Every structure is written in C-alpha cells, then in structure tokens.
Amino acid sequence: MSTATFRIWRGDSSGGQFRDYTTEISDGMVVLDAVHHIQAAHANDLAVRWNCKAGKCGSCSAEINGMPKLMCMTRLNTLPLDQPITVQPMKTFPLIKDLVTDVSWNYKVKLGIKKLKTRKPDAPDGTWRMAQADIDRPQEFRKCIECFLCQDVCHVLRDHQLFDEFIGPRFLIYAAQLEMNPIDTEDRVPDLRKKHGIGYCNITKCCTKVCPESITITDNAIIPLKERVVDRYFDPVAKLFRAFGAK
Amino acid sequence: MAAEYQTFEHDVLVIGAGGAGLRAAIEASAGGVKVGVVSKSLLGKAHTVMAEGGMAASMGNVDDRDNWRVHFSDTMRGGQYLNNPRMAELHAKDAPARVRELEAWGALFDRTKDGRILQRNFGGHRYPRLAHVGDRTGLEMIRTLQDHGIHQGIDFHMECTIITLLLDAGRVVGAFGYDRERGRYQLYHAKAVVLATGGIGRAYKITSNSWEYTGDGMSLAYHAGATLLGMEFVQFHPTGMIWPPSVRGILVTEGVRGDGGVLLNNQGKRFMFDDIPANYKNQTADTPDEGWRYTQGDKNARRPPELLTRDHVARCIVREVREGRGSPHGGVFLDISWIKEKLPNAAEHIKKKLPSMYHQFKQLGDVDITQAPMEVGPTMHYMMGGVRVDADTQMSDVPGLFAAGECGAGLHGANRLGGNSLSDLVVFGKRAGEFAAKFAKEHAAGSVDRAQVDEVARQSIEPFERQGESPYQVQYDLQDLMQNLVGIVRRQEELERALEGIAKLKVRAGQVGVSGNREYNPGWHTALDLPNLLTVSEAVARAGLERKESRGAHFRDDYPDKDPAYGTFNFVISKARDGAMRVDREPLPPMTEEQKQIIEEMK
DSSP states (O other): OOOEEEEEEEEETTTTEEEEEEEEEEEBBHHHHHHHHHHTTTTTOOOOOOOOOSSSOOOOEEEETTEEEEEGOHHHHHOOTTEEEEEEOSSSSEEEEETTOOOOOOOHHHHSSOOOOOOSSSTTTSSOOOOHHHHHHHHHHOOOOOOHHHHHOOOOHHHOTTTTTOOHHHHHHHHHHHHHHHBBBBHHHHHHHTSGGGGGGGOOOHHHHHHEEEEEEEIIIIIHHHHHHHHHHTTTHHHHHHTTOOO | OOOEEEEEEEEEEOHHHHHHHHHHEEEHHTTTTOEEEESSOOTTEEEEGOOOOOOOOOOOHHHHHHOHHHHHHHHHHHHTTOOOOHHHHHHHHHHHHHHHHHHHHTOOOBBBBBBOOOOOOOOOSSSOOOOOOOTTTHHHHHHHHHHHHHOOOOOOOHHHHHHEEEETTEEEEEEEEEEEEOOEEEEEOHHHHEEEEOOGGGGGSSBSOTTHHHHHHHHHHHTTTTOOOOOOOOEEEEEEEEEGOOOOOOOOOHHHHHHHHEEEOOOOGGGGGGGOGGGGGGOSSHHHHHHHHHHHOTSOOOBGGGGSHHHHHHHHHHHHHHTTOOOOOOSSEEEEEGGGGGGGHHHHHHHHOOOHHHHHHHHOOOOOOOTTTTTEEEEEEEOEEEEOOOOTTTSSTTTTTTEOGGEEESSSTTTTOOOOHHHHHHHHHHHHHHHHHHHHHSSSSOOOHHHHHHHHHHHHHHHHHHOOOOHHHHHHHHHHHHHHSSSSSSSSHHHHHHHHHHHHHHHHHHHHHHOOOOOTTHHHHHHHHHHHHHHHHHHHHHHHHHHOOOOOTOOOBBBOSGGEEEEEEEEEEEEOSSSEEEEEEEOOOOHHHHHHHHHHTTO
C-alpha cells in the first residue's frame, strides 16, 4: 500500500501552524478519508466537520492545495501525491479550530432576506398548479447544499470583508429561488439593491467555478437579479413608462 | 466540585434538527410556547438531507385509485403486521396535508403535466405515491423546514450534544450537555422534551448513515425509564455502493429501480424473478416486459420484483453473493443503462431523473451509470425500532418525554417501506410538537437535581484524566462486531457472542483516554457517544436473540421461517431496577373493525 503526506492546519483563533501527517492510501480514497485516518491514528483531537460523506450535506468544506472544495468529494487520484497535500480551513470565516470555521454569519444573513409570501392557492383544496418548466430554474438553486464554498471564494467577502454590506453568492441564489418561485408575491428588489448589496458582485464567476453542485450561480441567478434591479432603478425608458402611465 | 454551566429556559426542548425535530419545533412554536432546538451539527446538515427517493403520501395525483386506505394497507403489509395500526392509519391520513404544507412553505416538488405534485413508484407501494424532487427530496424537505423554521422565533443551539435527560419525580424536566465548539456545559430547563435524534447507523461498519447516528435519543430515553420497541428490526437497504472501499455503504436510491433499473447477477440474470413471496405474488409482474411497463406508468401492469420490500431484496442479494453469483467486489449489478433499448435520449432521461446518482458514481466510483451498471450491496440504513410512544401524541412512558421520526417506533413494524420515512418525520414530528406544547402549557417547570448534573459533568471529563486506549478503536471494534454478528443474517450462537462482546466493550469504553482540550475535540465526542452506541447495540442483540423466527428485516438462519406465534406481540426493552436490560413480550395493539376490513379487502 502506498502513502501520502497531508499538510494540515492545526490551531485555533490564537494561532497555529501546518503539521505534516503521513498516512496509507488506497483505491478510491477521498481527502476526508485521509483526514479521518489521521484523526484515528495520529491526532484524536483533529477538528473537522463532516456528515454525509457523499457531497450532500455541505459540511466538510476546506481549501485543498489552495482550492475551495468538499473534502468528501475530492478524490486523491486528482491530486499530485508526490508532494504534501495542503488542507486548510476556509479563509473567509473566523477559525474555531483546525479545519473548523465559524460560519454563523451565514445563518444570520439568511434571516435578513424576506421570506416566501405565497399568492392565493389555485385550487379549492389549497394547492397550486405550477408547470415544470417554470420551476426548473428555482429548482437548480434549491440544489444548494450550503457548503459556503462560494462565500469563501468571493473576493467581496474574502478580500474586502464586506460582511455588513453584501450577502454573498449563496444568499443571492437563495433570494433568486424565492423571487423565481411561481407562488411567491414578495418584492425583494429594493433590498437586493441596498441591504443585500448585489452591486458589489462584478461577475468574476469564481463562485460558479467552485460550486460542488454545479449551480450556474452567476449566469442564472445573479445576473437576472441584477437585471431586475437595473430595470427598476436605472432604466430610463422604464422610468418614463412608470412616470407617464403604462399602468 | 460543582460544574459550571450555562442555563437555557424553554417550554419545549427539541433534541435533533432533522425533518422530525424541525417539524416538531415549528408546531410547538405555533402552539404559543417558547421552543429551543439542540442539534449536534449545523442547521440543515442532519441526516434527512441524505434521503433521496421521496415522501409517501396518497394524494393520487398520478393514479387516482390511491387513497389513505391503500397506503395504510401497504404499510401494514410491508411491516408484516407488527406495526402499531393506529400510527399506520394516522400516517396514511395525515401525509398528504403535510406534503402540501411543505409546498406552501417553499418546497418545489417535481410536477405532473397538469402542474400538480408528481409522484413516483417505490418498493411496496401499490401506486405511484412518492412526492419527490429528482433524487434529492430530503434536501428539499430539510431546507424548506429550516428556512420556514428560522422565522418562527425558535432558539437554535447548533453543534451541541445532550449527555443526559434530567428528571424530577419521574417526569422529564430538561437535558444536560455541552457545546461541541468550546466544550462548555449547558443545562436546558424545559417542561417537555421531544427526542428527534434519528437512528443507530454508526453501530455498524457498512452504513448509509452519518456520524451523528449514534442512537442518542433511544439511549437517553431508555436510561430515563422509557420503553424501547422492536429493536431487532434493523433495515439493510439493498443497494449501497460497494466499490471503491472508501464509498462502501453510501446509498443508491430505490428510485433507480422505480425508474426501470434492474438487478443482475454475474451471469446477467434478473435473479429477483426467482423468489417472490406468496403475499406479494398477486402484485408482482410475471415478465420483465410487464415490470418495465409498470415503471413507465402503465396502470394495468404490476410492479417488477426489484420493487419488492427492502428486507426481501437485500436477502436475495446476499443469497446471490453467497452462492457465487456476485459481482467482482462482492455485490450484484444494478443496471439502469439498459433502458436505452426502450427510450430515445435515455442518457439525458437518467441524468434528469437521477442527478445525484449520476454525479455520485461518476465522481466517486468512475462509473457512468447511463452507460454501465453499478455494483451494489446491502448497507445498514434505518432503524425500525426505537422509543415506544403513544400513537396520537408521541409521548413515551416518561411524562413530558416525546419521540418522533426514526428515533420513535411503531409505524413501520418489522420493515419500513421506502418513502414512509420522510412522511413519518413530518406527520409525527408535527404531532410530537403539538402535544409537547400542550403538555408544557399544562405543567409547571420541574426542578433540576444539581447533584445529578455535577455527577454527569464529572464523569464526562474522565477520559481526559486517563491514559487509556483511543475511543475510535472501541467504536471500530463495536462496528465490526455488529456487522459480523448482528447483521443481515443472524443466528443464536452469534447473537450470544455479540452480547459477550458488547459487555467487554462496555468495560473498554469506560477506560478510554483522550488528548487535547475540550474545544472541538472529536476524540472526546466519540468517547461520549460510546455509551449510547453500546446501549442500543445491546438492545438490538437482545431482541434479536429472543425473536426465534424470520420476519421482515430480522432474518434468523437457524429459524428461517415466519412463525405465526411471533406475529401477535412485539418485544419491548426496558431498564430493570438493578440496571440490567430486560426484554418482555407485549401484545400488539388491537385493530379497529375498519382497519381489519381494509386489510382483508386488499389482501
């Protein structure tokens, strides 16, 4: 059996360093397996979040050789094993310990987005009728597993730390699926413009690139939302229409 | 020494934040009481997220012959009539309303052509009954409940673990535990407690379950004086991934078979046609062609044998492997790619219907399921047994202590039908929340025994003070033991050896040592999970030893047939005065005349 070396960040908010661990590897292994082997054999107290180990819960986000990824979906055979594999916590969020970061900011942001407000049901039994074609798009956004890798990679948050002014790609697609839900009647456009800071996104598409669910975050969610904001606030023709009738 | 801890005051405390816990919290909050939710993971990560196929509800959107009576009878037949009939009836009746309510809270289920909620076929369900979103229905459910729940004024305590329930004169008055991030103790004072902690998957080596599934709720309830029911019934899902080794156990949804996937042995034979149980003969296709037509919605066709109940399919797979007809890595083949013979654009169709499966095999197993068969084998998936509860209110034998979802028991009898779990979560989660709120309003807060709290806190940090073996090693040894001796096929001598082994592991669990400090320390967390795992493992082995027959998910090599004498009662487990685990027989709850009549009509 061959071995590989993992250079894992150990430490907490007061500081820390990378530590090298060498472990045996086998066919089909993913980075999370290696971290678990290390935890069981060399470092019982190595902190790591994980749940499903199948790319469905979005718990085991980390930066592997500098790339934001799910540890459970990163096969070792996709990495150059002749040199140490670096595994470090998401940089954008405050560190708790080792590979675990404090992502509570994300949960607070979601609370600030206006919730679903349904229109009257279509049928007497209290149900709605929706065509599959009309929900394909919001269903794409609802695939999100809240791994927060898109938040981690977004430069508005990662480099500029604009946590009070910008909700990040995860919550722009959250807002988008609400906006595009056929039974929703809420208006989130003013909030998107001001409170949620959609203008900060300059569509570099880094979020789309790292999304483990392959959600087309920028093209399918953020740009259409930007268009709604532009139509409402910056389109001179639409402004004229609104001013002079076209009720 | 007195332990230091933070205290939180709630009327209702919900332990667990999967589908059942969140639904209970939402309902309790709607009842006008102060609700707290404790979860071991972050919100939205609980195991519900893994559910794939769908939630069963007889809405009749795809086949209007469906109704609650058919769903009730399917559930009872699947459970080999050991189910609590009242729970099976409530479940069948309430499920459609629970599905519609999710839609009103933002869930977007796949649609029928006329814009209603689409329903799919699943094992043991007579008609297409599962509301679903591709193969990620669990994610849709948990996210919907989470996103609705956060606006209901509920306090969420994420990444906290409960070590013990607190009692006052036999009534539950709260719980004591710690936060995983900092390792600080926490005392939750509550008038009623809802357990929604899920199952026991981590007692087994090959499982589809996450680390959280350590039987906490069942163990907490047992030690608080509640009764456990049907603990011998552990469901092995017939189709888990088996190759490569690191993915062993990860679930492959039954939806693959519902959409036309077939099981083949290494001779390319559809072996499921070889053994069709008598009580399903009338409902099962005679030919592969009839089975295919069923999966494509032909109302006159009967379902293919791949969609027989999970216990039966799992055993047939074990038989093929044992008799030398297995796949290279010790499973069988599950093939959906063959439908290209029947459908144009089959590859696109498969990707649309089973996106997660496509993704999972492609990324983790280097298999393109639109082109090649998957290798699959049984994986421990679900616990039918659990805390015995009142059918209507979900209250256990301990006043003020409720249980819902997988942690509770009664609905599924000896075997659960696929799709009946997601509906179970919301149907009985709602009931537990409703009645816990009612209980809280009718009772004053109890008092907490500080000496008990101090003692529990003191014991919990003992692993730091010892130079013992690693808690992981004890857990691995337990998983090996349960897999080998209390697995899918059982026998007397092995079960007895298992009990001896568990007794030894209990001693070892009391001697483990951990390093580091209390901040986010998975070694310490594992040490504290061990007593729960050992309690539920012992319960499974003891009940399994007593049931000297084969029924549903419980298969005894030494008693391979069903014995009618065992069809009139359930085994219940409780803690005797001397602390030993006792097993008793409890007659089945009687059926109403109407229930009897339904079952007779649909035989």
